[in-house]
Each structure stands twice: as structure tokens, then as C-alpha cells.
Amino acid sequence: MGHNAPLELLLVFVMGLGLFHGVNTVEETRNRLLTVMSDLKASCLLLDGNTNKRFDMHDLISDVAMSIASKGNSVFVLRYKHDSNDWxxxxxxxxxxxxxCFGMSELPDQLKCPKLTFLSMGSKDPWMKIPTNFFKETKNLKVLYLSxxxxxxxxxxxxxxNLRALCLRNCVLGDIALFGELKNLEILNIINSDIEMLPEEIGQLTxxxxxxxxxxxxLKRISPGILCKLSRLEELYMRDSLVEWGAEGHSSKESNSCLAELNALSCL
Structure with a gap:
């Protein structure tokens, strides 16, 4: 995750991979994670970050951890500083x-990794397109992070x-209605994106x-009726969006969700 990594991103990865058994809510997972990190810091295996929302790791510890994780060829890491940017x-x-893999110059037409559960990728070229059939043979994927x-x-x-966590940062997005097919999704992060609306299909992510x-x-429009369908939603973040919330009782195909929908979410 690099130096000065955000704690909230680690939380997303932990939840997506289901690393803490017997923990069901976001808050419970966060508390368990903070306890684990406190123990690791006490053992000098982790360091404080620039703020209390970030953490760090000494390069030597990072290299040893990566070496252990890479045994058996189950983990592959390619960083920006790597000499080669080929897939x-x-x-x-x-x-x-x-x-x-970060700093990629090109991608294969299809990712042939049937055992893959975690994929994190970033490109040097912000306009690099992911091939149409890229994910056809990664059906076990649980966490997908794209930047x-x-x-x-x-x-x-x-x-x-099987995807449980989808994180998209600084990505060019088209119609995201397809995300509604990801029925097991527990975490959806769309950060610093060009999306203008949240389509009604997102309401299928129960x-x-x-x-x-x-x-x-x-982002100016959230289709009415979406938010109230997300009955398990515990956390909602919308800083710097320009959504114009609709009036309660006025619903049409062109209208917006109203804040009253949030009142129906008992977990929020």
C-alpha cells in the first residue's frame, strides 16, 4: 500500500477479503483493525503515519513481509519504481x-487468474482502457481496486x-448500471470520478x-428510491458532491432522492 497509507483503505481490503471471522459490521471491523494495528506498532512492526488516519511501515519490514507473502507464487507485486512496466x-x-501492479503501460486482453481474490492496479496513463473481456477468468475476485x-x-x-469490495479512484467511468449485477458487493468506493448520476440499478446492491x-x-442526481433499498448501509460519504436533494413526496424519473430516504436506513 506504500508509505503513509490510509487506514480506511486497509479497512476496505480487510472487509473485502473477510480476514476477521465473526465480525459483521463496519464499526466492529474498524475496532478490531485498530486493536491489531496497535499491537503491531507496540512490536515496532508498524509506524505512525502523518495523521491518526494513516500508518506506515519500515522498508525492511515491508520487504520481509512481501518476501514471505510471495512464497509459493501466490502474490505478485509490481511497483512504479520497478524497471519494467510490462504485464x-x-x-x-x-x-x-x-x-x-502500478505503473502499467499495457494490459493483456484477458487476465487468466482463476484463483485471484485481490487485484490492485494503477496506470501511468489516465486514459488507459481496461480490455472488454479482462475479467472473464477472474470470477473468484473479492477485492478490486483501480486507480x-x-x-x-x-x-x-x-x-x-463474488466481488465484495470495489474501489475506483480517479477513474474515467461510463454507465455504471452494470455495478448492479454485483449482488455480493459490501463496499463501493467511487472517489474523484466524473459520474453525473447514480442509476437505479445501484439499489440492487442490498x-x-x-x-x-x-x-x-x-454528481448531481441520485435516482429516487435507491438509498432506501440499501437496507444494510452503515456508512455513506458524499463530500464535495453537488447532489440537489429532492422534496419528500415528489418522485418522478427526472427527480432526485430525498433525504427522508436515509431515515429508513436503520443501520446508518
């Missing part, structure tokens, strides 16, 4: 359980039926616990 060959990644990529057309993402729409400055 690894199929043989290198086919047995991988987790992949983190600075073009997702204007990505039909194969609807095949990720397992969603955390919705983050921060810094989506073009």
Missing part, C-alpha cells in the same frame, strides 16, 4: 491469489459475482454496507 506473462500470474484508469466500457465486470462518493464533483 507479467500468464505463467507467472496464473496461480496468483493476489496481484498489485487512474478508463472504465468507460467494461461489460466483463458484471461477471464478478448487501452494501459502505458507499463512498467523495469528490465526485459532477
Amino acid at each position: 507479467p506473462d500468464d505463467e507467472t500470474v496464473k496461480e496468483c491469489d493476489k496481484i498489485s 487512474g484508469m478508463n472504465l468507460s466500457s467494461l461489460p466483463s465486470i458484471s461477471l464478478l459475482g 448487501k452494501l454496507k459502505r458507499l463512498n462518493l467523495r469528490r465526485c464533483s459532477k
Whole structure:
């Protein structure tokens, strides 16, 4: 995750991978994570970050942890500082359980990793498109984090039926109605995106616990009836969005959600 990493992103990864058994809510997971991190800091395995919402790790500890995790070829990591920005060959990644690649110059047409549960990617080129069929053979994926990529057309993402956490940061997005097919999704982060509306299909994500729409400055419309369907929603973040909330009792295809919908969410 790099230096001075955000605690909330680690929380998303932990929840998506289901690392804490017997913990059901976002708050319970956060508290358990803080306890674990406190113990690791006491053992000098973790360091404080620039703020209390961030954490750090000494390079030596990071390298040792990566070496241990990479045994058996289950983890593959490619960082910006790496000499090569080419995607690894199929043989290198086919047995991988987790992949983190940043600074890619190109992507394969299809990611052939049937065991993959975690994928984190970022591009040097903010207009790099993910190929149409990229996710066809990654149906076990639980966590997907994408930064600075073009997702204007990505039909194969609807095949990720096991996905629990989807994080999109600084990405170019088209119609996100397909996200409604991700029925097991618990966390949806769309941060600093160009989306203008949240379509009604998002209301199909009835397992969603955390919705983050921060810094989506073009977001002006949330279809009415969406939010009240997200009965398990515990946390909603919308800082710097320009949503014009509708009036209660006035609903049409062109209208907006009203704040009263949030009152129906007992977990929020």
C-alpha cells in the first residue's frame, strides 16, 4: 500500500477479503483493525503515519513481509519504481491469489487468474482502457481496486459475482448500471470520478454496507428510491458532491432522492 497509507483503505481490503471471522459490521471491523494495528506498532512492526488516519511501515519490514507473502507464487507485486512496466506473462500470474501492479503501460486482453481474490492496479496513463473481456477468468475476485484508469466500457465486470469490495479512484467511468449485477458487493468506493448520476440499478446492491462518493464533483442526481433499498448501509460519504436533494413526496424519473430516504436506513 506504500508509505503513509490510509487506514480506511486497509479497512476496505480487510472487509473485502473477510480476514476477521465473526465480525459483521463496519464499526466492529474498524475496532478490531485498530486493536491489531496497535499491537503491531507496540512490536515496532508498524509506524505512525502523518495523521491518526494513516500508518506506515519500515522498508525492511515491508520487504520481509512481501518476501514471505510471495512464497509459493501466490502474490505478485509490481511497483512504479520497478524497471519494467510490462504485464507479467500468464505463467507467472496464473496461480496468483493476489496481484498489485502500478505503473502499467499495457494490459493483456484477458487476465487468466482463476484463483485471484485481490487485484490492485494503477496506470501511468489516465486514459488507459481496461480490455472488454479482462475479467472473464477472474470470477473468484473479492477485492478490486483501480486507480487512474478508463472504465468507460467494461461489460466483463458484471461477471464478478463474488466481488465484495470495489474501489475506483480517479477513474474515467461510463454507465455504471452494470455495478448492479454485483449482488455480493459490501463496499463501493467511487472517489474523484466524473459520474453525473447514480442509476437505479445501484439499489440492487442490498448487501452494501459502505458507499463512498467523495469528490465526485459532477454528481448531481441520485435516482429516487435507491438509498432506501440499501437496507444494510452503515456508512455513506458524499463530500464535495453537488447532489440537489429532492422534496419528500415528489418522485418522478427526472427527480432526485430525498433525504427522508436515509431515515429508513436503520443501520446508518
